[in-house]
Amino acid sequence: MSEFAAVRPAPAAAAQGFLGRARRSPALIAGVVLMTLLVLVAVLAPWLATHDPNAQNLTAGLLAPSPEHLFGTDQLGRDIFSRVLHAASTDLRIAVLAAILPFLTGVLLGLVSGYFGGRLDYVIGRIVDTIIAFPFYVIVISIVFAVGAGEGGIYAAFAIVGWVGYARVVRATTASMRASGWVIAARGGGLSDRRVILRHILPNALPQAVVLLMTEIVLIMVAIVTLGYLGLGVQPPTPDWGTMIADGQPFVTTKWWISALPGFAVIYTGIALSLLGDGLADAWRVK
Amino acid sequence: MRPAPLRWLRRTLLAAVPVVIGVVLAAFFLLRLVPGDPARMILGENATDESVAQLRQELGLDKPLEAQFGDFVVSVVTRGDTGDSLFYGVSSRELILKRAPISLSIVAMAVLISIVVAALLATVAAANRDRLPDHLIRIIPTIGLGMPTFWIGLLLITVFAVHLRWLPAGGVGTGPYEPWRSYVLPALAVSIGLVPPLVRSLRAELLEVFSADFVTTYRAAHVPWPRILFGHILRNAALPTVTLLSVSLSFLIGGTLVVEKVFGINGLGMLLFNAIGNRDFPLVQGIALYCALAVVIISLVLDVIIGLLDPRTRTA
Numbered sequence: 001m002s003e004f005a006a007v008r009p010a011p012a013a014a015a016q017g018f019l020g021r022a023r024r025s026p027a028l029i030a031g032v033v034l035m036t037l038l039v040l041v042a043v044l045a046p047w048l049a050t051h052d053p054n055a056q057n058l059t060a061g062l063l064a065p066s067p068e069h070l071f072g073t074d075q076l077g078r079d080i081f082s083r084v085l086h087a088a089s090t091d092l093r094i095a096v097l098a099a100i101l102p103f104l105t106g107v108l109l110g111l112v113s114g115y116f117g118g119r120l121d122y123v124i125g126r127i128v129d130t131i132i133a134f135p136f137y138v139i140v141i142s143i144v145f146a147v148g149a150g151e152g153g154i155y156a157a158f159a160i161v162g163w164v165g166y167a168r169v170v171r172a173t174t175a176s177m178r179a180s181g182w183v184i185a186a187r188g189g190g191l192s193d194r195r196v197i198l199r200h201i202l203p204n205a206l207p208q209a210v211v212l213l214m215t216e217i218v219l220i221m222v223a224i225v226t227l228g229y230l231g232l233g234v235q236p237p238t239p240d241w242g243t244m245i246a247d248g249q250p251f252v253t254t255k256w257w258i259s260a261l262p263g264f265a266v267i268y269t270g271i272a273l274s275l276l277g278d279g280l281a282d283a284w285r286v287k
Numbered sequence: 288m289r290p291a292p293l294r295w296l297r298r299t300l301l302a303a304v305p306v307v308i309g310v311v312l313a314a315f316f317l318l319r320l321v322p323g324d325p326a327r328m329i330l331g332e333n334a335t336d337e338s339v340a341q342l343r344q345e346l347g348l349d350k351p352l353e354a355q356f357g358d359f360v361v362s363v364v365t366r367g368d369t370g371d372s373l374f375y376g377v378s379s380r381e382l383i384l385k386r387a388p389i390s391l392s393i394v395a396m397a398v399l400i401s402i403v404v405a406a407l408l409a410t411v412a413a414a415n416r417d418r419l420p421d422h423l424i425r426i427i428p429t430i431g432l433g434m435p436t437f438w439i440g441l442l443l444i445t446v447f448a449v450h451l452r453w454l455p456a457g458g459v460g461t462g463p464y465e466p467w468r469s470y471v472l473p474a475l476a477v478s479i480g481l482v483p484p485l486v487r488s489l490r491a492e493l494l495e496v497f498s499a500d501f502v503t504t505y506r507a508a509h510v511p512w513p514r515i516l517f518g519h520i521l522r523n524a525a526l527p528t529v530t531l532l533s534v535s536l537s538f539l540i541g542g543t544l545v546v547e548k549v550f551g552i553n554g555l556g557m558l559l560f561n562a563i564g565n566r567d568f569p570l571v572q573g574i575a576l577y578c579a580l581a582v583v584i585i586s587l588v589l590d591v592i593i594g595l596l597d598p599r600t601r602t603a
Binding site for chain 2: 126127129130131132133134135136137138139141142143145146147148156215218219221222225226229230232242245249252253256259260263266267268269270271273274275278
């Protein structure tokens, strides 16, 4: 029995290795804490907010931060603190939802492309090259414009362009494993291609893709905010950090906090997700 | 074995052909993404059926898809054009080429700023490995990733234009040097997104070169440290960074277009946002096409330059 244990560590031991490294990664701990806080704020926004985010009060517009309005009010007299909180749930929800489909298609295409190679690999590779040739914002803005501004356009744009990163990373890992002894052995042992891909290659390629997912969610979040700023993203009056920054731009010379505070919320989210990604990379020993 | 120079050059150039074809295809199919009738989307809900039919004819939407694609390719290949702008009534190419120099100037300035700042930070970080400056500089990518370029632009306006009054807050001044002064803040805003990955890569390269044998030899021979650093170490560490810069080009161009809106600069970005406001489809297609072709051509040139400088990279 002890011989077997030495050759192949029990799953529990492997999990301990991951958890052990996870517990020793300050980046992961910080990322989890910051992210938990953010998700709590997003979920509890209706209870944490001090005002109705869309309630206008035209006589109390552009107020400076005060105990009554923690972040002040915007030009329509809406409470900026309450809007920043509510925007967290809008922007976070859209960013996470928009990240799911490209993650799945990218991983799948990367696996297929790397494992089978040949003509399929060539075609997928050229599609990736084509999408990468377009500047990210140019292609995203163009697609949102064609499909229609708002949430639907955002999902469509990322479904079309968001998968290329995963496809590249997973393809590289898969292609490097295809010729390795254990894959040849698994195939020679009579396992189907599907089983080799899903049960043997995927678990090795997945950590890297998940680490990339954290970065991608940040990029999508920043893109959603940028689209909101340009008037192509989340449509008013739904609170969104990007439209809030745009609303504050005319007053940036005298009332800088209107634009600055929603921006800090975006940066906070970026830091939380980056740390989470770096921490997961430490724990999984992904480069 | 490494391919012979000429064969390598030919293969590198040929590898770009499918990408160019893909880019033209993608620009064409952009119009097909419109749910329903593009002509009606352009003219709005209240347009009469006659005007919609007329626009369909103008855009060639009444022809079969293959014929439309044929027309599009002929127009792109022979005239470098995606059709007349619906709003301005002149060829999209003309509008794009008039605005492109402004955007490219900002991109060029952003590249310059990024390289100088990244080289400085990476050198400081690498020279103080695992000490405080290194730790501080290594935090930059974590913070930089989530910073929206347009928001940084607003912040820069508040600090450098409004409070310090060093640089213009927006628009482009006239005169020989004024435009460049107007490009500084937009370029700075764009480069803040580019510096973090550059620092990360350059720092790793520098650490590797620092411990190379030839550096030890130079130091043993009492060659002055600045000469080793600038004459040898930075030169050796620079190539992978140039490669990274070439990869980041598309990010730079996209960021520049967005930032133009913040600073009210009439470059390609402003043209794009106006075209979107006017539902000017041929112009949007043209801008997307030209941006992608610019990325393909510039990175091709960079690849060739890198390959000539360092034959080890000739793998294509």
